[in-house]
Amino acid sequence: MHPALQGLITIIVGVGGCVGYFYFSNQFLDRVLFPARGENAGRNINRANQIRPWLFLFPALFALGLYLAYPVFATLWLSLTDRDAGGAFVGLANYIQMAREPKFWEAMHNNMLWLVIVPAFSTAFGLLAAQLTDRISWGGIAKSLIFMPMAISFVGAAVIWKLVYDTRPAGQDQIGVLNAVWLSFDGGAMSVLFLKFVPVLLVALFAALMAFVIYQILRPLLGREKGHGKSHWWAHGLRAIAAIAAAWMIWLSLGAIVSLASATLPYGEPQTWLTIPFWNSIFLMVVLVWIQTGFAMVILSAALRGIPEETIEAAVIDGANPFQIFFKIKVPQIMSTIVVVWTTITIVVLKVFDIVFAMTNGQWETQVLANYMYDKLFRANDWGVGSASAMVIMLLVTPILVWNVYNARKETR
Amino acid sequence: MHATSSRKSPLVWAVHISVVALVALWLFPTVGLFVSSFRTADQIANSGWWASLFTQERQAPAIRIDGAEQQVDGEFVISGNLFEAGNVTISRWGTSSREPEAYEPGQVVDLGDGERLTVAEDGAFRLSAPQSFGDSRLPRVFTTATRPPEFTLENYRFVLFDPGNREGMAKAFFNTLTVTIPATVIPIVIAAFAAYALAWMRFPGRSLLIAAVVGLLVVPLQLALIPLLKLHNDIGIGKGYLGVWLAHTGFGLPLAIYLLRNYMVGLPRDIIENARVDGATDFQIFVKIILPLSFPALASFAIFQFLWTWNDLLVALVFLIDSTGETTVMTKQIVELLGTRGGNWEILATSAFVSIAVPLVVFFAMQKYLVRGLLAGSVK
Structure with a gap:
């Protein structure tokens, strides 16, 4: 079958199936399962309204569960097992093997x-x-x-x-x-300006931005803003991690400035x-x-x-x-x-x-x-x-x- | 008033110039690829695309003189034009690679053995000799010429319509389209019902479900690859369109539900309450009231999902493309070309532009909805 035709049929079946499911399941609920007539009409309406949200939600929940939630646990399980050994549990062996690979750390x-x-x-x-x-x-x-x-x-x-x-x-x-x-740079004054001075300036600006970020992150911890609502211990932890990452960036930026300023650039070579x-x-x-x-x-x-x-x-x-x-x-x-x-x-x-x-x-x-x-x-x-x-x-x-x-x-x- | 505006003007000018520079910087790479897709392989390999926009003077590769000889006034003569295209103006020419700029146009040059050659400014040449040229090799001509900008549609013909081109984009284009449309439509239907339930129906666990959707919004789909591929193989779907449609549906749902739910919550409560009082069922309310009112949100998500599925590589690689390569999509085809035809920029540029063109059209046509969706979709 031609894939385009298959696609068309999928749209019709998929959309039609979804709409049909919603329509008929609602009909079933209201007419057959809990009909709003007879002696229990009132109670039946209440019951039907308790079940209806789940009718509306079911396809989405099913797809979300199968395609996003289940894989998280399945992947966790796979990461703890060995496929070659028939899926036997191997503990953290995979993680240890991964940690030994230089490519992973790269x-x-x-x-x-x-x-x-x-x-x-x-x-x-x-x-x-x-x-x-x-x-x-x-x-x-x-x-x-x-x-x-x-x-x-x-x-x-x-x-x-x-x-x-x-x-x-x-x-x-x-x-x-x-x-x-x-190649338009030849090592003259313009080259120094554009390839040394401007990049150093940019990296320095980046470092300054990071310093500003650290300041923003740590300000609540320093206790200057009182009454900002209670903050949790994990919020402190996150802030500390972010601050450390930013500090690392400043350290890298300083290194980059030094290497930029001291590097001899191979002018004229592509x-x-x-x-x-x-x-x-x-x-x-x-x-x-x-x-x-x-x-x-x-x-x-x-x-x-x-x-x-x-x-x-x-x-x-x-x-x-x-x-x-x-x-x-x-x-x-x-x-x-x-x-x-x-x-x-x-x-x-x-x-x-x-x-x-x-x-x-x-x-x-x-x-x-x-x-x-x-x-x-x-x-x-x-x-x-x-x-x-x-x-x-x-x-x-x-x-x-x-x-x-x-x-x-x-x-x- | 006048004083303040004139005091401000240098700053305003600085803003204008900075924006022009920023836009130019952002546009430059794309324009480069676009222009390159209209140039021949030869042109791309020999000069930067930015040079092609202007008349340029450059040395052309050597052209060997060729033609039938005629007898004129007791001499043997071969004449013709070096260039097929008009508009070329020769400034210097030569007959050896050591001295490619030895002569001026119109100059008559003695090549030895009585052979005489002249090349005019427009590329017309006349080679004459007292004896027949026979089977001897005719001289080569090196030219330095100015050419006006020249563009061609040949690349697009080759990439899209040449049946002999096994790396063409036509099939991949239709495959991409086949993946995209169902993968955009189906999640909308499923998500719309769920979003309505989460927005307007009361039931225990509702806020927990909303939180779960927000959480799933950021779960990397990388986690899903192996377990789902295994699942697809186990239930017999294997690799193919059905699998990729299902996968895209699953991966698109969190954003769809989140966007639609946020929009539906904002709809006026009165309308829905009134309809309830009038005896409408939830299904009727949803189909007749909510769905038409939610059109902007539906359009936003549709654009997101369309762009995402059209541009996707990873999901297609894992769930769709099997070893036969029959179902290859454009992104995969381009990656292949990057490997096999890394130097053939005319093919790469054209193929890439074929795949970029549709999203760009959608983008410019429906930008309003895209922006609206972005503003609603980023978790606040």
């Missing part, structure tokens, strides 16, 4: 870098774009153009950026923009960007930042518009300059939205697979957890270690999961 290390750099830059660029585009008449068009990469697949983005990073042998015209720009360890990971992250900035911009732009005008007017009257208004009035008011954007992008990053798979496939020290897991599951056919690494991803997501559920419960209450 993936972990890279993932940590991804986890901090991509959300940080996406959010920062998104905030910048939101703030700038809100002030001009053609901001709507600018927004939709910056937002556009959201519609492009990770694979499509990988092709787009591979062309940017493309390399031709020395002597030929470069067709990748990055190499063309690179570079194969995706094979330079460490930097190639950064080049892959650029792709995701490019995609996610639009998302951050849209959400943050809405939040910025939601800020009450009076607070800004009051600041203007008090003589605040635009930067003070932005950082001291606007940013604190949209802090909760920034956290939402940050965590949402964090989840995307944890699942990032397509970009690495299509661009380097984890070669040249660019491995990440999701791709490592795919490697183990489908290339090495090692379900135990593959499941163990999937559980590591799950473990990294769990704090955000708990946080989201906690907030949602607070809201519905």
Whole structure:
């Protein structure tokens, strides 16, 4: 049967089946099981109304349970068993084996870098774009153009950026923009300005941002804001972890500044960007930042518009300059939205697979957890270690999961 | 008033310029691929795409003179034009790779043995000799010429419509479409009913279920790969469309329920209460009142799910594509091309653009709903 026809039949059967199920199960409930007539009419209506929600919910609950909840436990079980030994329980053997593999630690290390750099830059660029585009008449068009990469697949983005990073042998015209720009630097004053001074400045700005983040994170712990509601011990723990991650980033930034300032750059030689360890990971992250900035911009732009005008007017009257208004009035008011954007992008990053798979496939020290897991599951056919690494991803997501559920419960209450 | 606006203007200009720079930076990579998809393999390999937008002067590869000889005034003459396309202007030419810019256009050059060659500015050449050329190799001509921008649709014809191209995108395009449409429609139906129950029906455990949906929203689908593949194999679905439809349905449901429930909760209570008082059943209320009113939320989710399933690689790799490769989707096809045709940018760029085009159209046409969905869908 032709797949398109099969698809059409699936739509009809699927949609028809769902609607039919809902209709006939309701009919069955009202007419046959608990008919609203006879001596027990009142009680029957009540009973039917107690059961009806579950009729409406059943297909969704079934699918959610089978496709998302059950696999969590099945994967946990798989990670504790050995497929070759007929699924025998082996305890933590898979995890121990995984911990002995250098590729796993490479993936972990890279993932940590991804986890901090991509959300940080996406959010920062998104905030910048939101703030700038809100002030001009053609901001709507600018927004939709910056937002556009959201519609492009990770694979499509990988092709787009591979062309940017493309390399031709020395002597030929470069067709990748990055190499063309690179070769226009010859080691003169402009090169020092653009390749030493500006990057050092950018990294220093990033370090400063991280310091600001640490300050924001630790401020409640220092007890300056009293009466902010009770905070839990695990909130303290999360804050401590986030602060340590940010401090680690500052440490890395300082290292990067030193190495940037002291490096002798190979001017005039075309570079194969995706094979330079460490930097190639950064080049892959650029792709995701490019995609996610639009998302951050849209959400943050809405939040910025939601800020009450009076607070800004009051600041203007008090003589605040635009930067003070932005950082001291606007940013604190949209802090909760920034956290939402940050965590949402964090989840995307944890699942990032397509970009690495299509661009380097984890070669040249660019491995990440999701791709490592795919490697183990489908290339090495090692379900135990593959499941163990999937559980590591799950473990990294769990704090955000708990946080989201906690907030949602607070809201519905 | 006037004073303040003129004092502000440098800052306003700075904002305008920064936004232009930001937009240009964000657009540049995509435009590069788009332009490349309209260039020939030769052009892509020899110059950056940004150069193709302008008239450019460059050395062309050597062209060997070729044509039938004619006898004119006791001489043997071969004449013709070096270029098929018009609009080319030669600035220098030569006959050896060591001196490719030796002569000016129109200059008559003695090649030895009485052979004389001249090349005009527009590429017309005339080669003459007192004796017949016979089977001897004719000279090569090196040219430095300016060419106007030149684009072609040949890449798209080759990638989409060439039946001889086994790596073409036509089949993958239809496969992707076959995956996408049921995988977008079915979760909407299932989720809409569940969302209504979670929004407007009272029953024990409701808030617990909502919390569970919020939790499942972030569960990485990586966890589901092996257990579900095993399940599909055990119940006989194996790898195929049915499996990928089911998987996409399951993975899309949390967001669908979350988005729709949040929207439905905001609908006016009066309408629903009134309908209840008038004796409408829940099923009638849902179909006749809630569903039409929830159109914006349904559209938001439909776009999300469409973009996500169209752009997906991992789920298709695991649940759909078997060893025959008959059911390959576009993302997988492009990854294959990256491996086998890594240097053939004209094919890569065109294939990638074929797969990007549909989401881009959907994006620009329905951006309003996408933004609305994003704002509602990010967990607050």
